[in-house]
Amino acid sequence: MATAASRRDFEFRANSLECRFRDDVLAGLGQERKAIPARWFYDTRGSEIFEEITQLPEYYPTRAEVATLEQHGGELGEAIGPDRIVVEFGAGSATKTPLLLDRIAPSAYVPIDIAGEFLRQSCAALAESYPDLPIFPIEADFTRATPIPSELLGHERLGFFPGSTIGNLEPRAAVDLLREMRATLGDGSLLLIGMDRIKAPGTLLAAYDDAAGVTARFNLNLARRINDELDGTIPLDALVHRAVWNEDRARIEMHLEATRDISFHVCARYFTLLAGETIHTENSHKYDEAGARTLLLAGGWEPTHFYSDRDNRFMVVLARAIETAITP
Numbered sequence: 001m002a003t004a005a006s007r008r009d010f011e012f013r014a015n016s017l018e019c020r021f022r023d024d025v026l027a028g029l030g031q032e033r034k035a036i037p038a039r040w041f042y043d044t045r046g047s048e049i050f051e052e053i054t055q056l057p058e059y060y061p062t063r064a065e066v067a068t069l070e071q072h073g074g075e076l077g078e079a080i081g082p083d084r085i086v087v088e089f090g091a092g093s094a095t096k097t098p099l100l101l102d103r104i105a106p107s108a109y110v111p112i113d114i115a116g117e118f119l120r121q122s123c124a125a126l127a128e129s130y131p132d133l134p135i136f137p138i139e140a141d142f143t144r145a146t147p148i149p150s151e152l153l154g155h156e157r158l159g160f161f162p163g164s165t166i167g168n169l170e171p172r173a174a175v176d177l178l179r180e181m182r183a184t185l186g187d188g189s190l191l192l193i194g195m196d197r198i199k200a201p202g203t204l205l206a207a208y209d210d211a212a213g214v215t216a217r218f219n220l221n222l223a224r225r226i227n228d229e230l231d232g233t234i235p236l237d238a239l240v241h242r243a244v245w246n247e248d249r250a251r252i253e254m255h256l257e258a259t260r261d262i263s264f265h266v267c268a269r270y271f272t273l274l275a276g277e278t279i280h281t282e283n284s285h286k287y288d289e290a291g292a293r294t295l296l297l298a299g300g301w302e303p304t305h306f307y308s309d310r311d312n313r314f315m316v317v318l319a320r321a322i323e324t325a326i327t328p
Helices: 004-029 044-053 060-071 073-080 097-104 116-129 171-185 201-208 214-229 289-298
Strands: 085-089 108-113 157-161 190-196 239-246 251-258 262-266 269-273 278-285 301-308 314-321
Touching: 004 214, 004 262, 004 269, 044 116, 044 214, 060 073, 060 097, 060 190, 060 201, 060 301, 060 314, 073 097, 073 190, 073 301, 073 314, 085 097, 085 171, 097 108, 097 116, 097 157, 108 116, 157 171, 171 190, 171 289, 190 289, 201 239, 201 251, 214 239, 214 251, 214 278, 289 301, 289 314
Parallel strands: 085 108, 085 157, 157 190
Antiparallel strands: 190 314, 239 251, 251 278, 262 269, 301 314
16 A cells, blocks of 8 residues: 555645646636536545445446446456556546456556545555555546556556546547556556447436436535635535536536526635526547547557447447557
8 A cells, every 4th residue: 555655645646636626617717618627526525426326226337337347357357468557547436446356367556546535545445355466546637647656667557447437528638638548558558448338318318417416416516615625605506407418519518507696706716607607517428439449549549349238338448559659
């Protein structure tokens, strides 16, 4: 687990992330069409609420991905092989990680996540199940190239990016992220990535606007976090959760919509929202195999295997680093 030096790294990265959170929020609220990157959902409370979401009957992606990993675990083990270092981007609770670790006998595990306390809790639980597995948690924004611990240099790596998080990004940003992963993982690496498939809008809307209102709490928690951490005065009772399907861009969009005209401060800066105006908080792009292949190739990865659950709701793609990957 973490050494004294790595704990100091945690503190440094945490301070850096606080500054980036502030900058992203102020920049996003200052735009004509207000928007805040979805990565800032995931403080400790947001991560906990998301775990609730994954258990909802309407939220199929987690169950479909787990089913895919279970059904094709043997094939994945053969295709990946043993002794690789597993680098998990956006590790969260690491609930899917054992499905991979049990199949490939890795030499080390490096989880990267923006929510430091949640990350440490997850690693502590994982360490109990895998006492002989070296674990090197890194608190960082995985959308940027992240240095791997020096003691692990020279080992072949497998990037693990489950949960269809790649869909949160605009295609151009998704390509940039894939290139950053390519830089983090290096030559000879593999990437195992989850991607949600295009399907009926009704199924998609239910998954992002559940009857119990858990996703609404998740969305509103972002505004609560701004109030708590950035001296915000956003009137939470004036915001409601909205989920819409954008057919032209093949994506679900999540927004916080003002139910009345409001004004508020964040970090001593003044902002307004008119009734019906929104803060765009998340995209979730959906892909078919052709779109997934195009995206991965543009990001420096060549798909080698496509896996899906029996109902064809979700896909897990194994790709190898292209040795002549385009430099960002």
